[in-house]
Amino acid sequence: MSIPLLEYTPSSQNQRVEGYEVPNEDTPTIYRLSTAIDDADVDAIIWAGYRQIFSEHLIIKSNRQRFLESQLRNRAISVRDFIRGLGKSEVFRTQVADLNSNYRLVDLILKRFLGRAAYNRDEEIAWSIVIGTKGLHGFIDALLDSDEYQENFGDDIVPYQRRRFKDRPFNLVNPRYNAYWRDRQTLNALGGRSFYNVRTSGTLTKEDIRRAIPANFMALAGSIITPERNYQRTIASVTSQIKDIKIPDTSREVTTPEVTVKPVAVSLPYRYIPGNKTT
Numbered sequence: 001m002s003i004p005l006l007e008y009t010p011s012s013q014n015q016r017v018e019g020y021e022v023p024n025e026d027t028p029t030i031y032r033l034s035t036a037i038d039d040a041d042v043d044a045i046i047w048a049g050y051r052q053i054f055s056e057h058l059i060i061k062s063n064r065q066r067f068l069e070s071q072l073r074n075r076a077i078s079v080r081d082f083i084r085g086l087g088k089s090e091v092f093r094t095q096v097a098d099l100n101s102n103y104r105l106v107d108l109i110l111k112r113f114l115g116r117a118a119y120n121r122d123e124e125i126a127w128s129i130v131i132g133t134k135g136l137h138g139f140i141d142a143l144l145d146s147d148e149y150q151e152n153f154g155d156d157i158v159p160y161q162r163r164r165f166k167d168r169p170f171n172l173v174n175p176r177y178n179a180y181w182r183d184r185q186t187l188n189a190l191g192g193r194s195f196y197n198v199r200t201s202g203t204l205t206k207e208d209i210r211r212a213i214p215a216n217f218m219a220l221a222g223s224i225i226t227p228e229r230n231y232q233r234t235i236a237s238v239t240s241q242i243k244d245i246k247i248p249d250t251s252r253e254v255t256t257p258e259v260t261v262k263p264v265a266v267s268l269p270y271r272y273i274p275g276n277k278t279t
Contacts, residue, residue: 008122028160078155102128
């Protein structure tokens with residue numbers, strides 16, 4: 001018995017509000033199969049589908065889905081079926097779905113398949129339950145068969161980010177895991193053992209011990225290290241600052257007062273008196 005989708009309240013995001021925009025570089029290009037008149041137009045539609053679902057990180061020759069491409073070129077499937085096939089491919093499962101938690105996977109898939117971000121945490125929880133009960137393929141089917149997808153893209157249009165006003169496009173967001181999922185995978189690989197238990201077990205090599213250290217340990221250690229002072233750079237910086245400094249002249253002239261010498265009567269000794277001669 002499948003659990004029905006939990007109710008959540010949509011928020012007023014840009015794509016839910018009608019408005020008038022002047023076309024610019026942020027205006028999305030609509031890729032429609034019904035207007036394709038030659039192979040070049042079909043190639044553009046296929047490339048747009050890869051770029052939207054796989055993102056540019058996974059557009060390489062080995063990841064091409066040639067069977068889906070052939071069916072789309074022959075008009076045997078619609079664009080919606082082509083998008084569905086890309087989402088259910090082994091590449092998408094191994095390179096996107098298996099590397100993220102269910103909450104982040106919901107946000108990524110909503111951005112790529114519906115062209116919008118998750119409204120709130122309640123919507124992420126609701127769709128995470130769908131992933132847990134129906135799996136990845138059931139989640140993708142639920143989105144592509146929803147009224148929201150049909151009203152905005154139908155069977156003929158490649159999904160695109162609706163009304164982007166800021167930030168980079170959704171399809172350029174790195175599909176790799178976040179820190180939460182990386183740390184959880186590390187604990188699973190260690191079997192629940194801590195770094196201390198691994199270090200004191202005595203049965204593991206240095207490589208095993210290094211793998212037990214959390215990935216963010218070096219960043220944490222680097223943030224608490226006291227930065228060392230480069231004395232050579234400091235001396236050079238101070239020298240460059242003071243070499244052009246002009247010291248103001250604070251000296252002052254010292255004036256000596258003039259001294260007037262007045263004659264003073266002096267009583268000479270008697271031997272200097274004229275007429276008194278000594279022998």
